[in-house]
Amino acid sequence: MSMASCDILRRSRHLERVESVTAETTVRHVDQLDTETLDAFYRALTADRPVSEADVDLEPGEVIVFTDYYRVART
Amino acid sequence: MTQYVIIGDGISGSSAAETLREEDPDAKITVITDEGEPLYNRILIKEHAKGKLPEAPISIHEEEWYEERDIELSLDTHVTSVDTDENVVHTHDSGDIPYDKLLVATGGTPTQLPVDNSDADGIHHFWTFQDARGIRESAEAADNAVVVGAGLLGIDFAAVCGAQGVDGKYLMRGDRWWRYALSGEGAEIMHEGMRDVGVEPVFDSGVDHFETDDDGAVTAAVDPNGDRYDCDFAGVAIGLTFNTEFLRGAGLEQDNGILVDEYMQTNVDDIYAAGDITRFYDVLLGEQAQNGSWGSAKEQGRVAAVNMAADAEEEEFQWVSSYSITHFDFPFLSFGHPTLGDEHAERKYSDTEWRRVAFKDGKIVGGVLIGDLSPQSKFKQLMRNQRVVADQAEVLLEKQVDLDNLAPEQEQ
Numbered sequence: 001m002s003m004a005s006c007d008i009l010r011r012s013r014h015l016e017r018v019e020s021v022t023a024e025t026t027v028r029h030v031d032q033l034d035t036e037t038l039d040a041f042y043r044a045l046t047a048d049r050p051v052s053e054a055d056v057d058l059e060p061g062e063v064i065v066f067t068d069y070y071r072v073a074r075t
Numbered sequence: 076m077t078q079y080v081i082i083g084d085g086i087s088g089s090s091a092a093e094t095l096r097e098e099d100p101d102a103k104i105t106v107i108t109d110e111g112e113p114l115y116n117r118i119l120i121k122e123h124a125k126g127k128l129p130e131a132p133i134s135i136h137e138e139e140w141y142e143e144r145d146i147e148l149s150l151d152t153h154v155t156s157v158d159t160d161e162n163v164v165h166t167h168d169s170g171d172i173p174y175d176k177l178l179v180a181t182g183g184t185p186t187q188l189p190v191d192n193s194d195a196d197g198i199h200h201f202w203t204f205q206d207a208r209g210i211r212e213s214a215e216a217a218d219n220a221v222v223v224g225a226g227l228l229g230i231d232f233a234a235v236c237g238a239q240g241v242d243g244k245y246l247m248r249g250d251r252w253w254r255y256a257l258s259g260e261g262a263e264i265m266h267e268g269m270r271d272v273g274v275e276p277v278f279d280s281g282v283d284h285f286e287t288d289d290d291g292a293v294t295a296a297v298d299p300n301g302d303r304y305d306c307d308f309a310g311v312a313i314g315l316t317f318n319t320e321f322l323r324g325a326g327l328e329q330d331n332g333i334l335v336d337e338y339m340q341t342n343v344d345d346i347y348a349a350g351d352i353t354r355f356y357d358v359l360l361g362e363q364a365q366n367g368s369w370g371s372a373k374e375q376g377r378v379a380a381v382n383m384a385a386d387a388e389e390e391e392f393q394w395v396s397s398y399s400i401t402h403f404d405f406p407f408l409s410f411g412h413p414t415l416g417d418e419h420a421e422r423k424y425s426d427t428e429w430r431r432v433a434f435k436d437g438k439i440v441g442g443v444l445i446g447d448l449s450p451q452s453k454f455k456q457l458m459r460n461q462r463v464v465a466d467q468a469e470v471l472l473e474k475q476v477d478l479d480n481l482a483p484e485q486e487q
Contacts, residue, residue: 021129023130023132026132027119029369029399031369035395038452039451042406063132065119066399066401067403067406
């Protein structure tokens with residue numbers, strides 16, 4: 001694996017379904033995402049693949065409310 | 076030093092306050108709200124009512140947020156009137172507050188059903204965080220529910236019933252949910268979603284009156300057909316009444332909302348409005364419109380503040396809104412103005428997938444996506460670009476939308 005692709009992986013996000021959230025968790029509803037981030041979020045969910053950090057306004061650790069709750073995680 | 080006063084601390088008012096501080100570092104900024112807590116996430120309060128989300132993540136601003144920005148926050152403050160000759164806001168018990176420029180961002184209050192016993196205990200309306208707390212507590216103790224209001228707000232009550240394990244009847248006046256935007260095929264997907272969570276839609280119904288016990292608590296809803304539905308919980312969401320009573324005599328032009336131009340200016344000098352309360356000039360639609368989405372309200376507040384600070388028509392409001400329903404196994408997204416326009420195209424793809432695109436003068440002005448959100452950014456892009464595409468609706472209804480399949484744009 002090249003250094004460049006390692007870098008992209010390190011800077012990408014994936015989604016993990018969670019059953020509940022704690023009081024300390026940052027939570028956003030999917031309607032708070034801009035159009036491009038919503039697009040990337042939806043693609044990540046339906047294609048089950050990570051998205052590049054550069055493409056999205058998603059912070060590691062935050063939970064996005066969609067049809068389930070999804071935690072944004074570093075890949 | 077310019078004095079800005081913002082009435083309302085929802086997302087539009089708060090967004091305006093933040094922008095004004097950035098644009099005018101030396102200004103005096105006052106935010107007045109009749110609520111007892113600073114800005115919270117109004118989209119997420121339904122998750123709290125469902126019992127899924129604790130309170131803390133719903134709060135957005137602490138009082139310190141305002142202090143750090145030298146913004147004066149006046150909680151629990153009721154505005155009684157606005158003197159537009161003297162440029163003064165009168166409050167019930169917090170004195171008079173002078174302004175150079177005023178932003179009205181007071182939103183609305185849920186409309187009560189005009190039927191007997193509509194104020195009985197156990198009958199809820201859903202707008203504030205405090206409402207959500209009461210709904211959560213009441214739904215947790217309830218066995219049977221009735222939901223009234225076949226629109227985007229009413230369906231939240233159905234979701235609360237489903238999440239809290241309350242058997243629900245969703246009484247609708249017509250033959251389907253959100254009949255202004257969905258055909259029978261699209262609506263049926265939503266009806267199945269309701270049934271899956273334990274809420275049964277009842278069509279050609281509604282509420283004629285509520286029945287109560289000796290303590291004044293709701294026991295049943297009776298529809299205009301005489302059918303009786305036992306309930307110890309009722310959710311009513313038939314619309315909003317805009318909070319404009321304090322503007323009586325102020326001379327602001329209103330038409331089911333405060334009329335503003337694309338710069339968020341009212342017809343009265345130095346008074347702007349933003350958020351749900353506005354009937355704004357939508358530059359993409361080419362006419363006055365309303366929108367209750369979070370993103371639209373936030374952007375209206377920001378644009379109003381930019382123009383207030385510039386004391387000029389610096390930036391116009393141009394926005395394609397989104398409103399999602401995330402209560403079911405499948406996603407639902409409405410964008411723009413799906414109930415407006417002069418023609419539309421729609422298609423059903425499966426038992427959980429349906430799409431509708433609304434056009435005006437051949438351009439996309441809104442739509443609804445159920446089950447598959449993949450074309451949302453493409454449709455919004457076409458809407459922003461005001462491209463004439465109604466004559467190529469087939470391309471837009473393909474399962475996988477490829478904008479390259481559209482015929483090249485004609486030179487105007």
